[in-house]
Amino acid sequence: MTLHVENPGRSAVAAVIGLGSMGFGMAQALKRAGLAVVGYDVAPAAVARFIAEGGRGASTLGEAVRDADIVVSVVVNAVQTEAVLFGPEGIASVMKPGAVFISSATMDPAIARDLAQRVEALGFHYLDAPISGGAAKAAKGELTIMASGSARAFAAARPALDAMAAKVYELGDAAGTGAAFKMINQLLAGVHIAAACEAISFAAKQDLNLEKVYEVITASAGNSWMFENRIPHVLAGDYTPLSAIEIFVKDLGIVQDMARAERYPVPLVAAALQMYLAASGAGMGRDDDSSLARLYAQLSGAQLPGTIKA
Missing domain, CATH: 1.10.1040.10 (N-(1-d-carboxylethyl)-l-norvaline Dehydrogenase; domain 2)
Structure with a gap:
């Protein structure tokens, strides 16, 4: 299965939420692989840095994900992940139909399963995809990703997974296993x-x-x-x-x-x-x-x- 986009001639659009030491490198790897990348962070300086490196920046979560086929969330924990999705400025109400949400935060597997159910009930895909490897490997696109989710979620996320990781372990068809x-x-x-x-x-x-x-x-x-x-x-x-x-x-x-x-x-x-x-x-x-x-x-x-x- 391939990623569906409205215009097959254009690159997939990826939004990276969280431009810290890991997220910034992941955004760079995505951009280097040819994806159109929009970066967002609560710290404006991080967004400015990404723009200075040739990326596109967004000043709000909604702006970042509105046109994104793939949303890569690189926040710290489950609380922040839930806030990104369902908080006051949560993206669940503005994501593109059929988009995939790639969750890279480390969290309790039970919480990952709950978030996946809520996201998928809205018609989006959810890939439970925690990461390992450190900032240097993130910047090189050489992370290890421990992922689980539906076949459709994997297919939709594939361009980003290929760009960000040296190894992608496909660990099952249900969120929580990767966590x-x-x-x-x-x-x-x-x-x-x-x-x-x-x-x-x-x-x-x-x-x-x-x-x-x-x-x-x-x-x-x-x-x-x-x-x-x-x-x-x-x-x-x-x-x-x-x-x-x-x-x-x-x-x-x-x-x-x-x-x-x-x-x-x-x-x-x-x-x-x-x-x-x-x-x-x-x-x-x-x-x-x-x-x-x-x-x-x-x-x-x-x-x-x-x-x-x-």
Whole structure:
């Protein structure tokens, strides 16, 4: 099945809602693939930046989606996703007939199913499509997308999926499955970051050469993708938020809520969540999630690069 457009000679129009670190890169990838892209963000500066890079900007949600065949929502959570769709300026009343709404926010699978039912009842398509890969891969169009939805939703979304992702996993015909896969990923990611930060700070407490620790561990069985990716931030003393502490406060909180509903124990998640909460409470919530290493250092007196020795 192919995407239906009124004029087969024109490019599909895609609206990207949310031009943060991920959404901006995704909008760039869509534009590079030849789609006509309109960007919207609550921060006017983000829209201005997209316009400066050759994209089209919109000042309201309605303006952004009115002519869009594909709407890519890259907001933070389920609450924001619902507001985009059904809030006071919600797009559900102005979307183009037959358009597909691609939801990339991380959320509880039950909420994804509810949103999909409400969107599809209005005659639109809904693709549950959380993402993984980070801002750099978003900008290159090399994300991993964990998607579920109807065959018609996949067909309508295909031009955008092909542009944004190196891997698109088609995980079922019902919304919620993609969200569930993403939560398993976030469980592992959050725990692995906490473990990596605990390890590197423990190494610092022992006055080990941290550059050499990184070299040895990344060549050894104790390595993980998160250790390899996040510990360079610690070594550089640079906690610029590529993925913030608050993301895992939210996501591990969702995992814990899901597990509690299933009467399933998640002790590693619980321990990691407490560290993210502590880092947030210490004023690091908007900093990079590798800031957990700083928290460990503060608690233990370990000396990390870029910190002032007491």
